Amino acid sequence: MVADFTRDERVSALIVLGGLILAGLFMAIAGRNDLLGVHGWMIAAAGLWGFFAMVRGFGLPEPPATRLAEYYDAPTRVGLILTLLWGIVGMGAGFWVAALLAWPDMTFDVAWLSFGRLRPVHTSGVIFGFGGNALIATSFHVLQRTTRARLPDAISPWFVLLGYNLFCVIAASGYLMGLTQSKEYAEPEWYADIWLVVVWVVYFAIYMRTLARRKEPHIYVANWYYMAFILVVAILHIVNNLAVPVSFGSAKSYSLFAGVQDAMTQWWYGHNAVAFFLTAGFLGMMYYYLPKRAGRPIFSYRMSIVSFWGITFMYMWAGSHHLHYTALPHWVQTLGMAFSVVLLVPSWASAGNALLTLNGAWHKVRDDAVLRFMALAAIFYGITTFEGSFMAIRAVNSLSHYTDWTIGHVHAGALGWVAMITFGALYSLVPTMFKRERIYSQKLVELHFWLALTGTLVYVFAMWNSGVIQGLMWRTYDETGTLSYSFIDSLVAMHPYYIARALGGLLFLLGTLTALYNVIMTIRMPAIGAHDPQGDLPAEPALQAGE
Amino acid sequence: MALKERDEFSGQLTTGHEWNGIKELNTPIPRLLWVFLISTTVFALVWTLLMPSWPGINGYFRGLLGVDQQQAVRASLAEAEAERAAWSTRLVSEDFETLAADASIVSLVRQAGPPLFADNCAACHGLKATGNAGYPNIAQAPMMWGDEPDTIAETIRVGINAGHPESRLGQMLAFGRDQMLGGEEISQLADYLMELHGGPVLEAEARAGAETLFADNCAGCHGSDGKGMADTGTPNLTDPFWTYGGDRLTVRQSIYNGRQGTMPAWEGRLSPAQIRLLALYVLDLRGALP
Amino acid sequence: MFGFHYRIERSAMGLVGFIIVVASIGGLIEIAPLFTIDETVETAADMRVYTPLEVAGRNIYIREGCYACHSQMIRTLRDEVDRYGPYSLAVESSYDHPQLWGSKRTGPDLARLGNKYSDAWHVTHLNNPRDLVPESKMPAYRWLLRDALRTDDLSDHLAALRAVGVPYSDEQIANAVQDAYGQANPDSPEAAGTAERYGEATNLRVFDGLPTKLTDMDALVAYLQVLGSLTDAAVRTETAGIE
Numbered sequence A: 001m002v003a004d005f006t007r008d009e010r011v012s013a014l015i016v017l018g019g020l021i022l023a024g025l026f027m028a029i030a031g032r033n034d035l036l037g038v039h040g041w042m043i044a045a046a047g048l049w050g051f052f053a054m055v056r057g058f059g060l061p062e063p064p065a066t067r068l069a070e071y072y073d074a075p076t077r078v079g080l081i082l083t084l085l086w087g088i089v090g091m092g093a094g095f096w097v098a099a100l101l102a103w104p105d106m107t108f109d110v111a112w113l114s115f116g117r118l119r120p121v122h123t124s125g126v127i128f129g130f131g132g133n134a135l136i137a138t139s140f141h142v143l144q145r146t147t148r149a150r151l152p153d154a155i156s157p158w159f160v161l162l163g164y165n166l167f168c169v170i171a172a173s174g175y176l177m178g179l180t181q182s183k184e185y186a187e188p189e190w191y192a193d194i195w196l197v198v199v200w201v202v203y204f205a206i207y208m209r210t211l212a213r214r215k216e217p218h219i220y221v222a223n224w225y226y227m228a229f230i231l232v233v234a235i236l237h238i239v240n241n242l243a244v245p246v247s248f249g250s251a252k253s254y255s256l257f258a259g260v261q262d263a264m265t266q267w268w269y270g271h272n273a274v275a276f277f278l279t280a281g282f283l284g285m286m287y288y289y290l291p292k293r294a295g296r297p298i299f300s301y302r303m304s305i306v307s308f309w310g311i312t313f314m315y316m317w318a319g320s321h322h323l324h325y326t327a328l329p330h331w332v333q334t335l336g337m338a339f340s341v342v343l344l345v346p347s348w349a350s351a352g353n354a355l356l357t358l359n360g361a362w363h364k365v366r367d368d369a370v371l372r373f374m375a376l377a378a379i380f381y382g383i384t385t386f387e388g389s390f391m392a393i394r395a396v397n398s399l400s401h402y403t404d405w406t407i408g409h410v411h412a413g414a415l416g417w418v419a420m421i422t423f424g425a426l427y428s429l430v431p432t433m434f435k436r437e438r439i440y441s442q443k444l445v446e447l448h449f450w451l452a453l454t455g456t457l458v459y460v461f462a463m464w465n466s467g468v469i470q471g472l473m474w475r476t477y478d479e480t481g482t483l484s485y486s487f488i489d490s491l492v493a494m495h496p497y498y499i500a501r502a503l504g505g506l507l508f509l510l511g512t513l514t515a516l517y518n519v520i521m522t523i524r525m526p527a528i529g530a531h532d533p534q535g536d537l538p539a540e541p542a543l544q545a546g547e
Numbered sequence B: 001m002a003l004k005e006r007d008e009f010s011g012q013l014t015t016g017h018e019w020n021g022i023k024e025l026n027t028p029i030p031r032l033l034w035v036f037l038i039s040t041t042v043f044a045l046v047w048t049l050l051m052p053s054w055p056g057i058n059g060y061f062r063g064l065l066g067v068d069q070q071q072a073v074r075a076s077l078a079e080a081e082a083e084r085a086a087w088s089t090r091l092v093s094e095d096f097e098t099l100a101a102d103a104s105i106v107s108l109v110r111q112a113g114p115p116l117f118a119d120n121c122a123a124c125h126g127l128k129a130t131g132n133a134g135y136p137n138i139a140q141a142p143m144m145w146g147d148e149p150d151t152i153a154e155t156i157r158v159g160i161n162a163g164h165p166e167s168r169l170g171q172m173l174a175f176g177r178d179q180m181l182g183g184e185e186i187s188q189l190a191d192y193l194m195e196l197h198g199g200p201v202l203e204a205e206a207r208a209g210a211e212t213l214f215a216d217n218c219a220g221c222h223g224s225d226g227k228g229m230a231d232t233g234t235p236n237l238t239d240p241f242w243t244y245g246g247d248r249l250t251v252r253q254s255i256y257n258g259r260q261g262t263m264p265a266w267e268g269r270l271s272p273a274q275i276r277l278l279a280l281y282v283l284d285l286r287g288a289l290p
Numbered sequence C: 001m002f003g004f005h006y007r008i009e010r011s012a013m014g015l016v017g018f019i020i021v022v023a024s025i026g027g028l029i030e031i032a033p034l035f036t037i038d039e040t041v042e043t044a045a046d047m048r049v050y051t052p053l054e055v056a057g058r059n060i061y062i063r064e065g066c067y068a069c070h071s072q073m074i075r076t077l078r079d080e081v082d083r084y085g086p087y088s089l090a091v092e093s094s095y096d097h098p099q100l101w102g103s104k105r106t107g108p109d110l111a112r113l114g115n116k117y118s119d120a121w122h123v124t125h126l127n128n129p130r131d132l133v134p135e136s137k138m139p140a141y142r143w144l145l146r147d148a149l150r151t152d153d154l155s156d157h158l159a160a161l162r163a164v165g166v167p168y169s170d171e172q173i174a175n176a177v178q179d180a181y182g183q184a185n186p187d188s189p190e191a192a193g194t195a196e197r198y199g200e201a202t203n204l205r206v207f208d209g210l211p212t213k214l215t216d217m218d219a220l221v222a223y224l225q226v227l228g229s230l231t232d233a234a235v236r237t238e239t240a241g242i243e
């Protein structure tokens, strides 16, 4: 890494890391009576580690000018590994919380092992750790390939990747210590939130600076999505995390809004975290890796346009479907439901665009587990969005809300769509990025595919069942006009499904472990010097298409 | 302009761009998608016309149907109330004897009672009402405040040692902590209670001492025979049921530290009919209904 | 339309601008009016603030992630009102920064929990739910009874809450630590101050059963016991509609 930096960049890095150390020390001292201090020390330690690495490498020769004729892929390589590691942490935590719901005595009197603290480790671990790293790693790759421009410098991508992972570590370790704002998917406390804004600004700057130097006149649809992901997540993150800290020496903060305004802001954020993190970002991924692997042109440019703007516009109205029948005014609920229903159209347009792109390549889907991951992801994306629009209908939501049905929907999207498309992209990228001839074992990919598919189906069907049963039990009346079941009755009925879900999750986790093994073994294979067989066209083109 | 080409497989033109080998077809949007978009949009618009929806700065469009979720649920609650009136008015207006003799009421109690009990009472008394440590067995043990249906209903309504202004108050004094009795004396009483429950037989002298202690300190509340008195809400100390536990240590603790269990008051949370229904349900668990 | 797009997609700044504009509309139209339309939040003259001990308890509720399993929002549906009590009103969480409405009911709704059970029950239940409810899936929170409550920064907490709009008085902020002790120890000299500053109706009790220790359990149980009773507005609204 240091070897890739110019002298100026090394100096800048030292300054940034010095600043990080100072900020960490400031937090450690101001927060010495608080858990903030622990995070202060962690940040200072991270800064110090980077500082020493930088100092040690400072004297290395500067990178040759010839590097500028090549794409800069080192951050992507590291990002891919981090994706897998966080995948295992996050899914491991998911499996553990699933097991806790089946066998609740596994807390062992250890506070950080309790359900309430581990659950956000799971959600943030998979969404931000696994998903976020996958998005950053692939976006750097896609951005360069589709603009035929190298990343603007070496330091900022590293700042984004490592800074982002520092955020993830602060977030997850904070939950274990009990530091949380309690807002779902926005749980990290104020100082972590501020840090993420800084990282995000640099991320956006990388995008703009690279686009400014692009050699393709048109910006490819994958980049529209990655840009929407970066921009809208920034807006959502800033507004939803507005809060007043108790003091500069305290990790705790109180959110600016209360009650109904806070709830609406939270679910405007929460729903669009789904839309722009778990959907837009991954659609960007899909729009590159799926046609690339299939060797087919995108089915319809026009459908890309309609679905992109439809998604960007309509998702932002839909958040209130998380608050049907609550103290949120009825009029907001109506708007949320109305837009959620129309939202199905652009959603299916993108799923359809992906699947129709495979026309002419279905034999490849049959033979190639990597492409099959991506095809299946598109199918699950279609299923999940249909289900989502259905659940957004008030009457349906009266049954599904608060139940495991929501959890089933989440994981149809999370496992079936987000994780599958990521694995597809990952398997296509790893050999190219590490300049290996192929993935270590195609058989293991095949095994992973079936583990993931079975795991997803077991998980999702268990939760659909338990959710619908739960919802029905809660609202069933008998002929005396009184409730037929107590809450405990419903709890008892859930037990078998909770066991099934834990098993499904375990299968999925095992699949992810095979991926890690397969990637490690691929990296350990001998490198090939030449350009990879199915990968990139040369960066310096003879003719600019489209001009 | 762009270098358009025709895709062999689909016969469509490309847009002429290429990004690292990826091309795009310029396939027109399928008619089906437009139909889909227009129909969902029409649905959404109609829905926002019917329901409260578009906001202004100080108010919002109320919708043509004039629906409001709060009014809607209040109406459905009132309707449910009316539907249940068939039996709920009987429950509050007729006496327990009549109610218990009516098979339709008994079957109502058996149907509506369990979920209501499980959602409100089972947390303390257990799903089968057989109690937990600190929470009496109300399915089998004699009731401290009396076994009469009206008494039970009243206990549920006002609670015991609860915040309710009419709450029943029952207190087992802290004889040891408040230094009314010495450790030795408490041990004697505990041994005495143990003997009553089939524990080691005391020597005559020790028993006499304990009996005096009991008569002087305890009988006022628990009755001279120790079988409890409904007007003080005391438990029978001679039967096999214990609220807090019948091992010698726990009994010593009861005498040393005293006890003041709280049974919440349910007035306000449960309706009068629900309270009487629960009283009947408890009676049924005790085998008192036909 | 596609021709227009053909131009837009050639300009990075253009795309950025369009994305921001298009994505901002929904949120603006749905969120901004919630601050300006008066009837969004009902008025309740009897609405009271949380005491410092209850604030601390609420923070423990957040710290332990209770909201991951428990909602505090009774929806306007007949079965929810029948099971849990009057549906929740916006005003009831108007001092909640952030709200804890929740999105999952692995355990029951807690919006009307206050006074449903005794303090002793909560202590036993939190210590190990399966001692009382064998079917329970809830974790055992044994450490709550062991850990002493942190109080030194309670004044800062109240001040921060005032900064976001909760009407605490200077006096309440200055005496936060004392008032927390007083509430959990009615026999102490501090108790009178708590009652004076927060009203006679405040629960002054030894919540955790340990008069000599102020534990996390004290704070959490104090908080649980006021859930749903900051104002009677919900009861009034519900009964108003029935006659």
Ligand code: HEM
Pocket (backbone or CB within 6 Å): A091, A092, A094, A095, A096, A097, A098, A099, A101, A119, A122, A123, A126, A127, A131, A184, A406, A407, A410, A411, A414, A415, A418, A419, A501, A502, A504, A505, A506, A508, A509, C068, C103, C104, C106
């Ligand atoms: C090994 C696989 C996984 C297992 C066993 C698992 C298990 C769980 C469990 C037990 C919960 C809590 C449900 C509850 O509170 O009732 C949960 C929640 C959640 N999981 Fe997973 N999970 C897995 C993978 C994933 C992945 C890959 C993602 C995302 C990419 C994900 C995203 C989420 C989200 C967003 C929630 C919160 C749902 C909500 O609050 O409605 N999970 N998961």
Ligand code: HEM
Pocket (backbone or CB within 6 Å): A184, A270, A274, A278, A279, A318, A321, A322, A323, A340, A341, A343, A344, A347, A381, A384, A385, A386, A387, A388, A389, A390, A391, A392, A393, A397, A400, A401, A402, A406, A409, A410, A412, A413, A414, A417, A418, C103
């Ligand atoms: C058309 C698209 C979609 C719509 C209209 C939609 C709608 C919904 C609805 C109605 C809920 C339940 C809200 C509640 O009752 O609390 C929900 C929850 C959720 N959905 Fe979707 N969904 C869509 C797509 C997706 C996708 C693709 C994902 C990807 C993973 C996803 C992830 C989630 C998550 C994580 C939650 C749980 C939020 C929470 O309560 O914590 N959704 N969605």
Ligand SMILES: [Ca+2]
Pocket (backbone or CB within 6 Å): A181, A186, A187, A188, A189, A190, A193, A241
């Ligand atoms: Ca946050």
Ligand SMILES: [Ca+2]
Pocket (backbone or CB within 6 Å): A184, C103, C104
């Ligand atoms: Ca949730």
Ligand SMILES: [Cu+2]
Pocket (backbone or CB within 6 Å): A270, A271, A274, A318, A319, A321, A322
């Ligand atoms: Cu949503």
